[in-house]
Amino acid sequence: MVLSDVKVLDLTHYIAGPFCTKYLADYGSDVIKIEKTGAGDGARHLGPFPGDNPHPEKSGLFLFLNTNKRSITLNLKSPIGTSIVKRLAQDADILVENFRPGVMAGLGLDYETLSKINPHIVYTSISNFGQNGPYRGYKTTELVSQALGGVSLTCGVADREPVRLAGPQSQFHAGLVAAVATMSAFLLARKTGAGQQVDVSIMEAEINIHELDMMSYPYSGEHHMKRNGSFVGNYPWSIYPCQDGLVAVCLNNRQWRRIGDWLGMPELSQNPDYATPAQRLAHMDELEAILVPWLAQRTTSEVTASAQQARIPVLPVNSIKETLEDRHFQARNYFINIDHPLAGRYKYPGLPFKIAPAAENAPRPAPALGQHNHDIYYGELGYSKEELVYFNQTGVI
Amino acid sequence: MNSLPLEGIRVIDLTISWAGPKVTQCLADMGAEVIKVESIQYVDAQRGRKRVPPGMCHYPDKEPGKRPWNRYDAANQINRNKLSITLDLTRPQGTQIFKKLVAIADVVVDSFSPRVMAKFGLDYDALKAIKHDIIAMSMPAFGMSGPYRDYISWGNMLECLVGLASARGYPDSEPFMYHAYSDPICGLTGAFALQLALHHRENTGEGQFIDLAQLEAFTPLSAELIFDYEMNERIHTPMGNRHSYMAPHSVYRCRGEDDWIAIAVSSDHEWQGLTEALGRPDWAADVKFANSLGRSQHQDELDGLIQVWASSQDKYEAMHRLQAAGVPAGALLSEKEQFENPHLKERGIFEKITHPDAGTHFYPGTTWKLSKTPGHIRLPAPLLGEHNELVLGKLLGLSNEEIAGLKTDRIIGDEPVDGADS
16 A cells, blocks of 8 residues: 555554554555553453443443554653664654653653754654643643634534534544655655654644634634634524434525526526525514425425535435444445454444555554563564563562 | 655646545645636635625634635635636536646546536546547546535535535534534545546556546545444444443533533553542552453543542643543634644644735645645635636737637626525
8 A cells, every 4th residue: 555665663552643653554554553561452442342341342432443553562661662762763764642741751761862862853742732822731622622723613503502522523633634744754754764753632623623714813803713613704604403404505606596497496596685694684583484395395405406406505414323334435345344243243434535556455453452572572673482471570660 | 845746737626616626736735737717607615705794704803805705715725726717607608618627737627416517518538639638537525426526515415415514513403403524525536536637647648537526535434334334233422422342431511612522532541540640549549440341331420520620630631641641631722722732733724824805814734744745835726716817818828819708708707696606
């Protein structure tokens, strides 16, 4: 695959870091995931679990985030542990870590140290708030990151409390930012031989979500994004009930001019009173009196098909079940089945894009904790069997 | 000064809206020469409308000015570090020039629906015939194949399609639309994809075509929902700000207008920290709050107690106090408060830039930091067609007369024709 000549040393855990290295692994990098002895990556203990029974090899989140990686266990607090990281770093192209700022330096594994061993290494750090600044040591969770990232305050309905986005969006987002930045640094390192440090903050990654909307403040002193539910300066721009579910209906002016074709009411698109978003918002009540019952009498699939036929953006609001069964995904073979020896066979989201050369082998499931200890310590680093026994007994691996 | 990672890479950028321009913003920030190919016949909605009354917050001082399309906030943020030319690709004169540009380019990227590039005669086969190792990426909402191939959508609808919108919101009311956060996700994914393709070309000398369906690039962000359905047939419904096992876990109204603090307690240790920070040993001693199960079961009561405390608090002071006690807590920041935030300021996230038509303002810069080659806003966003002379003349060698002819024929220009906005 495209990254099959790339070696990654993965010192990440939970979500943001593993999402970054998942994309590197899924496109062919050899990702060696170093997990702490005993418990391993904390994501192994986050659900969902089959039957809601926690098991460190069966976390859905962990299974998803760690496909195509190899796992070794290592106690980073032991001198042998850090010396092993240094050996692995010697021929790694990329190191990704998401410890609290200062932890890697405390272990003697900071960029300055490792770049002396391997000057071309790209050393990516993902953290809650970045490697410096007054919030550097602050704690966060998804809810708190969305709050400080400026997302929460704009999400919700007027006169109600702000609500968070579903899922660990800020952490996924930061992982992706890290993947982009790491690739840039890596391409340069391949060209010049010189690596560097990459510093990604989850709070700052969230700025990407509203970088366009936030500009109204320096431009005009006003906030464009407000908690006003669906309608952001346009109509129709909302979610509506149909007979059997919900649809999203969002039209710009050009599309509004075609709404008559869709609803079979040509007079609607020709009416000069409804020509601009501001006018339509001003007449929202009378327009809702037309649109709402029309939609309520039809099914989501009828409504979607007829709107798309008229080149009007209407799409269903799916439950996750409907998403998984969607015929478009099926036609494009998007979801892939992966068997895991303990957790079983599940449908995984597939590659976010396909790129040549395609994979020759089937994707590998997430590794069991320390599954590759023998392969890597004995087979690749050349430690003897006696040394491995010693490492095991002393809690190094 | 080190050269930037993508210096020497030339990107021809046909993208519109947000996801596509986010791809090229990332590449431009990292040093690529991005030539945005716009059109005076069909102007990107991110430049706003051609004629606008004063008073809209998208324009500096709410004044659209003589050339509103050069003063619109979204375009001026997403297009920094890029060049702009205009071409009418619906006419052969336009596509001929475009093809000359392809001959000296590394990457061509578009975010049209699948039929558009073919209609221009600029599909991948055509581009490849001009330059054998060209890297091209199309990033329509649904990809280049499949039953929804020609469906149209907006970015915010993808959240609805992948099951995330129906899992977000208030437990007691219908879902509502949020804005298109799939766009930056797909933009970042696209920037990652193109860098992989550049790596492949470096290794093999081969270009390629990438079909990036925005729907597919966004779906991984539903992973938790997907696995919970597959493993337990559970369909998540909105739970407001609550969490399946953390409690308390919510936002609380503070002193001030629309001021809130988010508090998320993920362990008994953090709970003890919270009770200490708030001076409530009685809560700490209350057995029903002693573990996360108890706190979850008595969440209504707990939220009420914390809300009473929060009402009289300043959100920043409350955050600092809770953080000092080891409790994850954060003020809900408005856009203004982000620009003024001491942490983001010290991190150097915002850069002050002077734009010829819009004036001097702060903009959010590159949202990651490379120690040796940091991304900066080197150039303000281009005016529409600002680099026509530079690109067509200097780069492609067209004569002044030829360029003047193209202007007369409205193949190029620097002002949208009437009706060019959507």
